[in-house]
Amino acid sequence: MPLPDGFAFKDLDSKVGELKRACSQDEGQRKKWMAVCQTAKTDLKTRLALFEIAYGTTIGKAFDDYDNDKRNTYFQELAKLLDDFPKDKLPKRWDIEEVAGAGLHSGEGEGGQVQMKYGENDVPGFTAKYTGNAPDPSQALNDVQAFEALVKHEIGHSLQDSVGYTSLVYSTDGGGWTDHGGLKEALKAHFAADLADFGNKIKTALAEAAVKDVPEDIIVKWLEEPEADAKALVEQIVSGGVVKPGTTASTVEGAIPADHDLIAIVKQAHAGCFKLGSSPIARGGRVLLLWASFGKWVTFDAAGYAARVSEYQYNSPSEWFAEFYTTANNKAETVRQAGARAYPGAHAWLDTHGLIYKT
Ligand SMILES: [Zn+2]
Numbered sequence: 001m002p003l004p005d006g007f008a009f010k011d012l013d014s015k016v017g018e019l020k021r022a023c024s025q026d027e028g029q030r031k032k033w034m035a036v037c038q039t040a041k042t043d044l045k046t047r048l049a050l051f052e053i054a055y056g057t058t059i060g061k062a063f064d065d066y067d068n069d070k071r072n073t074y075f076q077e078l079a080k081l082l083d084d085f086p087k088d089k090l091p092k093r094w095d096i097e098e099v100a101g102a103g104l105h106s107g108e109g110e111g112g113q114v115q116m117k118y119g120e121n122d123v124p125g126f127t128a129k130y131t132g133n134a135p136d137p138s139q140a141l142n143d144v145q146a147f148e149a150l151v152k153h154e155i156g157h158s159l160q161d162s163v164g165y166t167s168l169v170y171s172t173d174g175g176g177w178t179d180h181g182g183l184k185e186a187l188k189a190h191f192a193a194d195l196a197d198f199g200n201k202i203k204t205a206l207a208e209a210a211v212k213d214v215p216e217d218i219i220v221k222w223l224e225e226p227e228a229d230a231k232a233l234v235e236q237i238v239s240g241g242v243v244k245p246g247t248t249a250s251t252v253e254g255a256i257p258a259d260h261d262l263i264a265i266v267k268q269a270h271a272g273c274f275k276l277g278s279s280p281i282a283r284g285g286r287v288l289l290l291w292a293s294f295g296k297w298v299t300f301d302a303a304g305y306a307a308r309v310s311e312y313q314y315n316s317p318s319e320w321f322a323e324f325y326t327t328a329n330n331k332a333e334t335v336r337q338a339g340a341r342a343y344p345g346a347h348a349w350l351d352t353h354g355l356i357y358k359t
Contacts, residue, residue: 008301008340019053030054030087037079052258053077056087060113070123071098072290077126081151084357091158101306112162114154122147132312132323140327140338149326156325160318163353173345174324176301177317179291183266184220186297190286196263197218202237205255209247215240222261226270230256269297273314280305291316307342320346328356 023030038046039305048059058346064231092112093322101119114150128146133139141149159165168174180186187195199214218240222233234252239241243252265281280287282302291298297332298317308314311322327339328350340347350356 009040009042011050012046015215016049016053018291024055025054027087030056034079034083038076038083042072042077044068047072047075048087051079054080055079055090057091060093064181066098067120070120074098074118074122074123077147078125078151081331085139085155086354086357089159089355089357102358110298112156112158114151116150116154118147130310133310136311138334139311140342141309141323144330144332144335152326153322153330155329156322157318157327159245159355160321163355165321166317168346168349171210171345172301172304173343173349175304175314176272177318177320178299179317180297180299182220182292183224183297184216186288186299187216187220190299191262191265191283191288194260194265194283198260198262200256201260202255203242204334205257206247206252209243209251211244212242218242218263223266226267230258231301243282270339273319274311275316276305277310289314289316291318309339311344325350325355 004144006010019033021031033050037050040047042050042052053059086150090133091114093114095113095115097117099119100121101295118130126145126147129135130141130144130146130149132149133141135142137143169177170179178189194250195216199216199219201261202214203210214237216288218233218236222228222236233256234249235253236245238249265283265288268276268281269290272290276287280302285302286299287302287305289298289300290296293316300317300320305314309327310323313320324339324343324346327335327342328347330336330339347356
């Protein structure tokens with residue numbers, strides 16, 4: 001595409017304000033400058049100025065320490081990826097860091113911002129495969145390009161608050177997530193029988209030594225610590241006056257059912273999405289998970305999990321949305337269709353909210 005008439009890159013500094021005004025008022029102008037940003041052979045400084053003008057955004061973070069040529073190529077590739085996105089759904093700010101090796105996910109990207117890291121190895125080929133999946137051919141993101149997936153995933157995050165994404169992810173169409181807050185609340189809601197049985201088994205095994213039921217708070221406090229061994233629970237039972245004075249720690253330890261399902265359920269929740277496997281332990285169709293970045297205990301629908309578009313989708317409600325958004329707007333039609341088949345209700349929700357750009 002030829003450059004606009006009368007334009008020279010050396011004039012860009014003096015024309016930025018004028019161009020931004022023109023682009024904000026005229027979609028045709030904006031598209032023209034998007035094309036220039038994608039195709040022009042130019043230096044990084046100019047490319048970033050073009051990017052900000054055409055995509056209506058700002059670039060955060062200093063980048064003096066990075067390889068300017070790679071970064072220039074990166075923004076050129078990024079500009080191409082964003083071609084289909086409507087203006088009002090583009091992020092308002094990009095904070096992008098370069099890291100050694102491959103690119104990776106780097107933030108929640110809330111408030112219309114994208115925060116991400118790109119790997120210097122991604123540039124210039126952008127051929128690395130996405131690693132957030134099993135890999136499993138049944139998953140929509142099984143065979144996608146890492147760079148595209150990362151960019152669209154982060155855009156998904158940047159949009160989620162403004163579109164009210166919780167109305168999707170807290171519905172059965174979007175994973176059926178529930179944010180219980182604390183572990184105790186989550187256990188009481190869906191795993192109450194396991195919790196009660198665990199305490200009863202200890203009391204029964206202690207027989208004569210027990211003076212009262214094991215308080216649920218003691219069990220829950222112990223379960224909250226992923227590294228805690230049985231000794232920590234033993235200490236709490238002894239110091240909590242559950243057993244008669246003089247009862248030895250080894251007696252209490254012998255009463256703890258180490259192979260109880262409750263322990264397996266909570267360990268699974270701590271271990272996170274990449275350890276859930278094909279059929280995670282569930283109760284009443286609910287699976288427990290720790291939303292690690294916020295320290296919240298959540299549950300989701302086991303039935304919906306089977307259709308997951310990637311393993312990483314089940315990291316949290318927020319990642320569920322970002323990963324699904326990544327399928328719905330992937331440049332490959334096969335990926336978009338696989339996402340729509342996996343969660344048709346969620347696809348309809350995105351469509352209703354104007355969040356599907358490729359047709
Ligand atoms: Zn994410």
